Amino acid sequence: MITTELTPGAPCWLDLGAPDVPAAAAFYGSVLGWDYEPMGGNEGGDMEGGMFRKDGRTVAGLGKLSEEGARSAWMIYYCVTDADSVSRAVEVAGGAVRVPPRDLGEWGRMAQYTDPSGGQFAVWQPGKNAGFELADEPGSLSWTELYTSDATAAREFYGAVLGWRFSDMEMPGGGGAYTLITPSGLPEERMQGGLMQVRAEDLALAGGRAYWHPVFAVADCDAAVAAVTGNGGSVQMGPTDAEGVGRLAVCLDPSGADFVVLTPSSPS
Numbered sequence: 001m002i003t004t005e006l007t008p009g010a011p012c013w014l015d016l017g018a019p020d021v022p023a024a025a026a027f028y029g030s031v032l033g034w035d036y037e038p039m040g041g042n043e044g045g046d047m048e049g050g051m052f053r054k055d056g057r058t059v060a061g062l063g064k065l066s067e068e069g070a071r072s073a074w075m076i077y078y079c080v081t082d083a084d085s086v087s088r089a090v091e092v093a094g095g096a097v098r099v100p101p102r103d104l105g106e107w108g109r110m111a112q113y114t115d116p117s118g119g120q121f122a123v124w125q126p127g128k129n130a131g132f133e134l135a136d137e138p139g140s141l142s143w144t145e146l147y148t149s150d151a152t153a154a155r156e157f158y159g160a161v162l163g164w165r166f167s168d169m170e171m172p173g174g175g176g177a178y179t180l181i182t183p184s185g186l187p188e189e190r191m192q193g194g195l196m197q198v199r200a201e202d203l204a205l206a207g208g209r210a211y212w213h214p215v216f217a218v219a220d221c222d223a224a225v226a227a228v229t230g231n232g233g234s235v236q237m238g239p240t241d242a243e244g245v246g247r248l249a250v251c252l253d254p255s256g257a258d259f260v261v262l263t264p265s266s267p268s
Contacts, residue, residue: 002135002142002192006079009162009183010192011144012131013077013124014214015061017070019255021049024062027253028052031227031261032139032216034059057133059140065255071206072255074214075112076144077124078162079131083111086123086161093160101125115157117148118209136217142262143215144181144193151179151197154210158195205258215260221247224261228253 002011018024025036038050049063065072080086083101090097090113098120099112108127114120124131134140148154158164163184168177181193193215200208218224221239228235228251236258238249246264253259 001190002144003190004131004133004135006126006130007183007186007190008079008081009164010079010186010190011076011135011141012079012126013061013122014074014132014141015063015077016072016074016257017063017065017067018072018253018257019065021062021064023254025050025052027231027233028062030231031224031233032218034139036062054134054139059132059134072253072257073120073206073211074257074259075120075122076212076214077110077122077131080123080125080162083109083123083125087111087113089161093157095157095161103127113161115210116153117150118206119146119148119154119211121212138217138219140217141214142217142264143260144212145215145260146193146195146210146212147198147203148195148210149198149200149203150210151177151195154195155179205256211258213258213260215248215262218261218263221249221261221263225249225251228261 028034029036034052034054036050036052051058052060052062087097087101094116096114098114101109101111103109106127107129109125110122112122136142146154155166165182165184167180171178179195180191182188182191203209225235225239232254234252236250239247241247244265246262248260248262250260
């Protein structure tokens with residue numbers, strides 16, 4: 001369960017790098033019911049970036065994809081108390097620092113990294129800005145997920161860097177083990193995400209590298225999928241029912257950024 005509490009090791013922010021900011025804003029507005037607010041409130045110009053809001057609460061950020069050769073993708077940020085010490089831990093554990101820790105005014109301090117298998121993630125050391133204002137409700141982040149060809153190495157890396165605890169569950173139909181992630185010191189009901197070992201050929205979307213994607217809660221998975229395909233996106237898998245989880249679909253936006261929509265199962 002993802003919350004808006006400031007918990008070390010838990011997701012607290014995410015943003016999308018898109019080649020066409022206005023188009024991305026329109027797409028996610030249609031699919032997730034988000035309102036887009038450009039930086040400075042300026043609706044003119046080329047709209048280089050801004051904030052997504054749901055019912056007046058900030059849920060994510062949107063910016064112009066500027067890194068040469070990079071694919072459009074969601075970046076997930078995890079809350080930390082010291083971004084500099086995390087950077088040192090990343091390098092010791094065999095990862096790389098993509099963006100060194102830097103202050104964003106009084107709002108906070110951020111850094112971005114690559115894990116040993118190529119998975120990209122980020123951290124946020126909160127200042128005035130704690131992160132997103134809505135989570136685990138329709139139209140907001142409800143889970144994070146890593147696809148990797150080496151789950152054992154991923155557990156070792158993220159355990160050393162972010163202090164996560166892990167537990168395994170068997171996937172329905174004999175699909176292998178799925179590793180659940182919980183921030184250090186929190187009970188299992190605060191599980192925030194999972195990692196899944198897949199074949200190297202299943203990582204084609206990221207050129208064979210591991211990758212993270214967000215799972216957004218929606219009230220009606222099928223309606224969300226219809227909005228995805230009706231607005232230029234596509235569906236990689238689903239909609240399908242996952243026992244004990246809910247109805248979900250793995251989707252791509254028009255620029256190829258991947259995400260999941262999930263209507264959670266009702267409590268029994």
